[in-house]
Amino acid sequence: MTVTESVRGGMPEPAGASAGARAVQEGILRRQSARESAARTYARALPIVPVRARGLTIEGADGRRYLDCLSGAGTLALGHNHPVVLEAIRKVLDSGAPLHVLDLATPVKDAFVTELFGTLPPGLADHARVQFCGPAGTDAVEAAFKLVRAATGRTGMLAFTGAYHGMTAGALEASGGACDVRVARLPYPRDYRCPFGVGGERGAELAARWTESVLDDPKSGVPSPAGMILEPVQGEGGVIPAPDAWMRRMRQITADRNIPLIADEVQTGVGRTGAFWAVGHSGVTPDVMVLSKAIGGSLPLAVVVYRDDLDAWEPGAHAGTFRGNQLAMAAGTATLAYVRENGLAGRAAELGARMLDQLQGLATEFACIGDVRGRGLMVGLEVVDPEASGGSVWGDGPVAGAWAESEGGGSRARASGRSAGGGGWGQASAGPDGDRGRVGTPAGLDDGGDCAHASAGPDGDRGRIGTTAGSDGGWGWASAGVGLDQAGGGPDLAAGLGSAGDGVGSAWVPDAARCPRPAAPELAAAIQRECLRRGLIVELGGRHSSVVRLLPPLTISDEQAAAVLDRLADAVAAVARGRTAPDQSHQPHPWHGDHAERAV
Numbered sequence: 001m002t003v004t005e006s007v008r009g010g011m012p013e014p015a016g017a018s019a020g021a022r023a024v025q026e027g028i029l030r031r032q033s034a035r036e037s038a039a040r041t042y043a044r045a046l047p048i049v050p051v052r053a054r055g056l057t058i059e060g061a062d063g064r065r066y067l068d069c070l071s072g073a074g075t076l077a078l079g080h081n082h083p084v085v086l087e088a089i090r091k092v093l094d095s096g097a098p099l100h101v102l103d104l105a106t107p108v109k110d111a112f113v114t115e116l117f118g119t120l121p122p123g124l125a126d127h128a129r130v131q132f133c134g135p136a137g138t139d140a141v142e143a144a145f146k147l148v149r150a151a152t153g154r155t156g157m158l159a160f161t162g163a164y165h166g167m168t169a170g171a172l173e174a175s176g177g178a179c180d181v182r183v184a185r186l187p188y189p190r191d192y193r194c195p196f197g198v199g200g201e202r203g204a205e206l207a208a209r210w211t212e213s214v215l216d217d218p219k220s221g222v223p224s225p226a227g228m229i230l231e232p233v234q235g236e237g238g239v240i241p242a243p244d245a246w247m248r249r250m251r252q253i254t255a256d257r258n259i260p261l262i263a264d265e266v267q268t269g270v271g272r273t274g275a276f277w278a279v280g281h282s283g284v285t286p287d288v289m290v291l292s293k294a295i296g297g298s299l300p301l302a303v304v305v306y307r308d309d310l311d312a313w314e315p316g317a318h319a320g321t322f323r324g325n326q327l328a329m330a331a332g333t334a335t336l337a338y339v340r341e342n343g344l345a346g347r348a349a350e351l352g353a354r355m356l357d358q359l360q361g362l363a364t365e366f367a368c369i370g371d372v373r374g375r376g377l378m379v380g381l382e383v384v385d386p387e388a389s390g391g392s393v394w395g396d397g398p399v400a401g402a403w404a405e406s407e408g409g410g411s412r413a414r415a416s417g418r419s420a421g422g423g424g425w426g427q428a429s430a431g432p433d434g435d436r437g438r439v440g441t442p443a444g445l446d447d448g449g450d451c452a453h454a455s456a457g458p459d460g461d462r463g464r465i466g467t468t469a470g471s472d473g474g475w476g477w478a479s480a481g482v483g484l485d486q487a488g489g490g491p492d493l494a495a496g497l498g499s500a501g502d503g504v505g506s507a508w509v510p511d512a513a514r515c516p517r518p519a520a521p522e523l524a525a526a527i528q529r530e531c532l533r534r535g536l537i538v539e540l541g542g543r544h545s546s547v548v549r550l551l552p553p554l555t556i557s558d559e560q561a562a563a564v565l566d567r568l569a570d571a572v573a574a575v576a577r578g579r580t581a582p583d584q585s586h587q588p589h590p591w592h593g594d595h596a597e598r599a600v
């Protein structure tokens with residue numbers, strides 16, 4: 001189905017739009033569909049032709065208005081066409097200054113660097129250098145890799161599962177979907193779908209220990225790297241905030257081994273997460289920061305900022321024609337100053353926490369919302385299949401049978417193993433006559449994660465699990481009258497993953513976060529469509545595109561935030577109740593007040 005067909009088929013006619021305006025919009029969408037690349041992205045799910053925009057609101061050529069919580073993929077810290085941004089741009093245009101200057105010095109650039117350096121974390125601000133890059137985050141990632149490779153004389157990079165760093169070759173290598181690369185992949189800590197099945201502090205601790213082990217084990221297969229790149233909150237990876245303690249561990253681990261730490265703050269920067277730079281939450285000072293999106297105040301701009309002792313690359317090592325965008329520098333200076341002067345990072349922290357709170361209620365109400373998470377105004381809802389049962393970290397999947405011997409009584413326990421992205425899991429259930437289930441998995445640690453599950457008989461015999469953590473990690477749990485005990489009496493998972501679960505104690509019954517239901521990308525897409533029908537633009541991200549993301553501008557008012565949540569709640573309710581067709585008798589979700597009408 002083409003985009004224009006979907007417009008006709010799914011969207012209600014906008015009230016007040018003239019037939020002529022609608023025809024203009026449909027014509028533009030039809031020509032886009034016929035002429036633009038098959039690789040186009042946002043345009044597929046969002047059949048909108050924006051003609052005017054201000055703050056949170058976009059107006060389409062057909063006269064419809066939308067609350068824009070995509071914000072240029074997190075670019076628009078001040079929303080669309082903020083007056084201070086427009087004024088800064090007009091000032092440059094009216095001054096007669098050259099618009100194209102390569103990387104020459106100008107007063108506009110000088111002011112931008114002064115404002116930018118004033119915001120940097122302590123420890124970097126006084127010793128910083130900046131390299132202006134081609135105007136996209138991905139080019140600044142490339143520059144950061146070149147920089148640390150030149151400085152260290154090493155080539156390999158460390159990156160994390162679920163990462164997204166851009167679409168050029170080096171940035172793609174470091175992103176989660178990469179294969180055949182010079183990048184070693186490490187586990188990014190996460191509560192929901194924790195690859196170790198424990199989540200929380202323990203999950204983060206295990207992830208940190210794995211990182212240390214990879215670096216210190218002479219047979220890990222990972223040579224000493226040129227740098228480690230991480231996102232303080234993974235955005236495209238599905239809105240996953242890194243715990244502050246884990247961030248500090250990464251800082252310590254890299255500092256101890258002389259490995260430059262690169263913070264990719266392309267999406268998290270300029271107040272988005274509730275601190276001016278997201279590394280501020282943990283107090284970590286990285287060696288290198290990759291910055292783009294909001295720093296250009298809605299225009300293209302990307303830089304890499306780094307400690308001056310890394311400045312060992314050659315002149316021209318990262319050249320490019322379009323590295324002097326004067327309008328973007330002026331808009332960026334105005335944006336950075338406005339966020340700083342108006343305490344918008346604090347506002348994002350406070351409002352984001354309230355929005356998360358309210359969305360937690362939605363998760364309680366609707367089984368298709370598996371998890372709600374975020375930091376500041378980077379918010380995500382993971383959509384899951386409400387009817388499937390929880391199983392492995394990634395939900396159910398194709399199962400290749402394998403057999404494990406039970407230990408006692410002579411009965412056999414069935415074990416299944418599957419491979420998902422390199423991971424595999426085993427499941428053993430012992431018979432009702434009380435024999436032991438025993439599973440041993442050579443485990444691995446990657447996106448697939450490994451899961452071993454043993455359930456012993458109802459009369460309380462042991463479930464026993466032994467896993468040896470290997471290159472792609474693994475986890476095990478036993479549901480039995482007696483088994484692996486997370487709270488106490490059982491093995492110390494932080495000290496040794498999957499030591500035999502034969503400790504006597506209460507069984508560890510994994511909660512929904514440890515064995516979540518499978519992702520439901522089609523439900524997430526339906527929620528996105530229903531949001532759009534209600535005049536709300538949201539993004540999808542994360543594994544399987546099953547995370548509904550909100551990235552509103554930091555200037556969003558309380559009333560607008562309430563309208564966003566009303567519309568989102570309505571959309572989720574409609575999808576959950578299977579009422580996704582245009583429906584005039586639609587009953588709004590109880591949150592729905594009159595914010596929606598007033599917000600635009």
Ligand SMILES: Cc1ncc(COP(=O)(O)O)c(C=O)c1O
Binds near residue numbers: 136137138236264267
């Ligand atoms: C963390 C992060 N790094 C890098 C990039 C790439 O930026 P760009 O799309 O401007 O190349 C993105 C884009 O979303 C991002 O979120």
